[in-house]
Amino acid sequence: MSDLNAFRNETRDWLEANCPESMRTPMSQGDVVWGGRKVEFKDPDQKVWMDRMGEKGWTCPTWPKEYGGGGLNFEENKVLQEELMRIKARPALNSFGIWMLGPALLEYGTEEQKMEHIPKIVRGEIRWCQGYSEPGSGSDLASLKTKAEDQGEEYLINGQKVWTSYADECDMIFTLVRTGPLEPKHEGISFLLIDMDQEGVTTKPIKLISGKSPFCETFFDNATAPKENLVGGLNKGWSVAKRLLQFERNMIAGMGFGSAASGSSKKSDTKPTSGLATMAKRYVGEKEDKLNDSGLRNKIIDHDMNSQAFALTLRRAAEESKKSNQGPSAASSIFKYYGTEHNKLRYEIMLEAMGTKALGWDGAEFGPEELAITREWLRTKANSIEGGTSEVQLNVISKRVLELPQ
Ligand SMILES: Cc1cc2nc3c(=O)[nH]c(=O)nc-3n(C[C@H](O)[C@H](O)[C@H](O)COP(=O)(O)OP(=O)(O)OC[C@H]3O[C@@H](n4cnc5c(N)ncnc54)[C@H](O)[C@@H]3O)c2cc1C
Numbered sequence: 001m002s003d004l005n006a007f008r009n010e011t012r013d014w015l016e017a018n019c020p021e022s023m024r025t026p027m028s029q030g031d032v033v034w035g036g037r038k039v040e041f042k043d044p045d046q047k048v049w050m051d052r053m054g055e056k057g058w059t060c061p062t063w064p065k066e067y068g069g070g071g072l073n074f075e076e077n078k079v080l081q082e083e084l085m086r087i088k089a090r091p092a093l094n095s096f097g098i099w100m101l102g103p104a105l106l107e108y109g110t111e112e113q114k115m116e117h118i119p120k121i122v123r124g125e126i127r128w129c130q131g132y133s134e135p136g137s138g139s140d141l142a143s144l145k146t147k148a149e150d151q152g153e154e155y156l157i158n159g160q161k162v163w164t165s166y167a168d169e170c171d172m173i174f175t176l177v178r179t180g181p182l183e184p185k186h187e188g189i190s191f192l193l194i195d196m197d198q199e200g201v202t203t204k205p206i207k208l209i210s211g212k213s214p215f216c217e218t219f220f221d222n223a224t225a226p227k228e229n230l231v232g233g234l235n236k237g238w239s240v241a242k243r244l245l246q247f248e249r250n251m252i253a254g255m256g257f258g259s260a261a262s263g264s265s266k267k268s269d270t271k272p273t274s275g276l277a278t279m280a281k282r283y284v285g286e287k288e289d290k291l292n293d294s295g296l297r298n299k300i301i302d303h304d305m306n307s308q309a310f311a312l313t314l315r316r317a318a319e320e321s322k323k324s325n326q327g328p329s330a331a332s333s334i335f336k337y338y339g340t341e342h343n344k345l346r347y348e349i350m351l352e353a354m355g356t357k358a359l360g361w362d363g364a365e366f367g368p369e370e371l372a373i374t375r376e377w378l379r380t381k382a383n384s385i386e387g388g389t390s391e392v393q394l395n396v397i398s399k400r401v402l403e404l405p406q
Helices: 003-018 044-056 074-086 096-108 111-122 237-253 276-281 294-323 332-359 368-383 390-401
Strands: 128-131 147-150 154-165 172-178 189-195 201-206 215-226
Touching: 003 044, 003 074, 074 294, 096 111, 096 128, 096 237, 128 154, 147 172, 154 172, 154 189, 154 201, 172 237, 189 215, 189 237, 237 332, 276 294, 276 332, 294 332, 332 368, 332 390
Parallel strands: 128 172
Antiparallel strands: 147 154, 154 215, 172 189, 201 215
16 A cells, blocks of 8 residues: 555544544534634534644644644645545634744744744634734835834834734734834834734724624734744845735635635635526526526636636646745735636626625525625625735736836
8 A cells, every 4th residue: 555545544534533523514604713812612523623633733734743733745735635525524723823924934933933833823722813904004015104113122012003804803913013214115124923912902893884893903002022023034024024925815816716725715704505507597587597698608607617727727836836845926916816806706797697686685585695695795805905906916916927127
């Protein structure tokens, strides 16, 4: 038996013995496990599953074993993902630590920083949020003003972040701060890790028209962070920030395509349960079911073909970058741009098929899937804003991928 077959058998046995039955059922939005000090499990099996996967390092299967990761190579990880899919296992843990901070720390962190933070990400002990955007500094991120002043042993931080997703539920924040006020704007930024459990940090949820508050304003009023929390060197934070954005963009690109790119989605949880054509058949138009409408049918065919091609491209790129151990590149902007625009189009087509059934926000005359699709249609619009807007991706593509003159 080949090593890989033996690994598959061991993995299958381990999953059979360790994945609780209730963690093999479909998830709703409220079932996502994010970990952290403030975590509340809806079901005790969620904790069992997170702890067991975390202990084995399989929440981050390819990260090095010395930092608590699974230490799997590319082929082994593929087997693990196949076996998880075979039993329809839920993701044991979702987190910005896994998708963004961890990969950047593995490249830029000191040995001490990796030993301190990576195992806690793997085991879901600390929940991280991202403190990049500020009022007035979104697309022009490098104009950020939150400052960190050297106070000897520690930094003193003052300023404000905005659109900080889930900040009120998080334990730590990875931030960009200005440490070189006199330097050119990109050269005066540092990447700093700040504990949110202190008086100087407050969060204020931003209430959306949906009634939900998925993101916050985050205020730093004489907050502090120890010197050892600076990642990548003083005034060298822009390189770390850009690299982290590549991981983030790659992850967002895969939304709407299952786990083709990198894993599960950042914030988008409700997926339609059927393909576009199957769905259109369920709705009645002028010529019986909506699939008889040739205009809609052509849109569906085009979209399905592009979905297939894009999913394969994502998979090829993911395999190439994992094999070469390079991780994502500036090309992640291409995937982010195409993936999010394509996913928006998918929801437009669904709405066209649903007709008036797509007009519901709540109410008994709409089914749960219809209500979910209408909300998700609105949410897809945010995918082409978060992690840098589509226009910003086009700028990155022309500068860094096509190397066009500025
Ligand atoms: C769902 C969601 C979650 C988010 N989560 C986080 C988070 O956790 N942490 C965090 O730090 N931030 C987060 N953000 C913020 C996000 O990164 C910013 O919204 C984004 O970078 C755009 O910045 P802005 O909103 O200030 O828009 P602006 O920068 O003001 O842009 C306004 C418009 O102008 C266009 N534009 C701006 N500059 C250019 C240019 N040079 N060329 C062409 N067009 C341009 C933009 O494309 C956009 O259409 C989140 C945003 C969303 C929607």
